[in-house]
Amino acid sequence: MRDRRIVAVLIVVVVAAACTATATSSTTSVDTPTTTPSPGLQKLEHLIFIVQENRSFDQYFGTYPGADGIPTNPDGSFTPCVPDKYDASGACARPYVTASFDQDGGPHNHIAATADIAGGAMNGFIDAMHPAPHKCPLVPTGRRCDDYLGPDGQPDVMSTHDRSTIPNYWAYADDYVLQDHLFAPVDSWTLPSHLFLMSAWSAVCDDVGDPMSCQSDVNLKGKEVRWQYGEAPVYAWTDITWLLDAHGVSWRYYVGGSTCWVPPCEHNRENLFGTAYNKNPLPGFTSFGGERDGYADNVPPVGDYLQAAADGELPQVSWIVPGAVNSEHPSGPGTVRDGMAYVTRLVNAAMQGPDWDSTAIFLTWDDWGGFYDHVDPPRVDAMGYGLRVPGLVISPYARKGYIDHTTLSFDSYLRLIEDRFLGGSRLDPATDGRPDSRPTVRERTAGDLTEAFDFSQDPRRPRILQPWPWRDPEPTTPSY
DSSP: OOOTHHHHHTOOOOOOOOOOOOOOSOOOOOOOOOOOOOGGGGGOOEEEEEEEOSOOHHHHHTTOTTSSOOOBOTTSOBOOOBOOTTOTTOOOBOOEEOOOSOOOOOOOSHHHHHHHHGGGTOOOTTTTSOOOTTSTTTOTTSTTHHHHBOTTSOBGGGEEOOTTTSHHHHHHHHHSEEESSEEOSSSSOHHHHHHHHHHSOOEEESOTTOGGGEEEOSOOOSGGGSOOTTSOOOBOSOOHHHHHHHTTOOEEEEBOOOSOOSSSOOOOGGGGGGOOGGGOOGGGBTTTTTTSTTGGGGSOBHHHHHHHHHHTOOOSEEEEOOOGGGSOOTTSSSOHHHHHHHHHHHHHHHHHSTTGGGEEEEEEESSOTTOOOOSOOOOSBTTBOOSBOOEEEEOTTBOTTEEEOOOEEHHHHHHHHHHHHSTTOOSOTTTSSSOOOOSOOGGGTOOOGGGGBOTTSOOOOOOOOOSOOSSSOOOOOOOO
């Protein structure tokens, strides 16, 4: 067992406060799936979920051919034009294709989601922005404003990338599967999305020792209702790793964004590898850190993933979340290029390892980052779905150049894990052996990910991409 000091770091008691989620956008019915799991799923022995930060579907793939992208006029110009409170003439702002590798983005919380969606009009993206005096829409001559404003002064929440700025992501769409109706699981920010990723719920709990004391919470505002490093678990409901362990399914939750790409790599385990608590909430679950010995071994640095991929020892289920430099978070310490290079190396590692023929990689972004998207999210319950995010499926069994229009969310990831490895067992208080008070079992209404696969085909050869396809040298970044 690795150094147990990481356990001691997490032992401080936190008292949770409760609040209730509210619905935010128009109601759209979502049918309960009636399909049964494909027998071809047995060919997938390794599921890898790579989760980056803060991009909408239209921001990355709004001009991708054949996708449900930004509406256009007959002359090819963009149709949408959203109210622009920063334009003195009263003109609206249209989307534009950016050549910048960095954006500032907009607010991305529950309030901002409500404003952006605007009752289904999808035109509140600039109105939702804070009129901060240092922001480029107010001071267009400020630092980085050439990156953060469009050609007509549009705030970059209206920007969209094309192949020139994110070529590898578009290449994966060309060769594998692009999902153009994948929605964030909740109308909120990074932490609730990652809680849904691991548990299909976001809540606060009156008693951290009682999973039945939890209530839905879309905001998680205030330090007292969210786990952070150095504190005891605060999320009392049940996470998916509880079921994986109960069924003997191997898994890892890899954190950090190492630049050490030739294992073995040295890392500082004491700082949990530079990944912020809101992208690494797993130790905050009582069903994880508070009840199972040795859990720290299952949250290793991403260098351990590289070693496992090279050795043919990938776990059955892997999640990979980045450190700040590689996360693609707008106005962060890294850029889109840094994030794409990092993700490409993760994908290449799986492709070049002996487990490739039995692997499926799912790449997504945890929330929309305040960026424009034209699709009104469907409503499945009071907490979501949130706005659209990009989704890619990369696998030797993925359909080639296929655009999957199935309505999906992070609940679909959990459904796939459960269908493939748990015999269809769900995070269901009535059956999972650890009852909690969740109001819905999200996986029951989750879209089916198997549309992305053709299990009748022979495993396809991998497409290895150059992580840094530009002429200028790749910058040296920290080891997280």
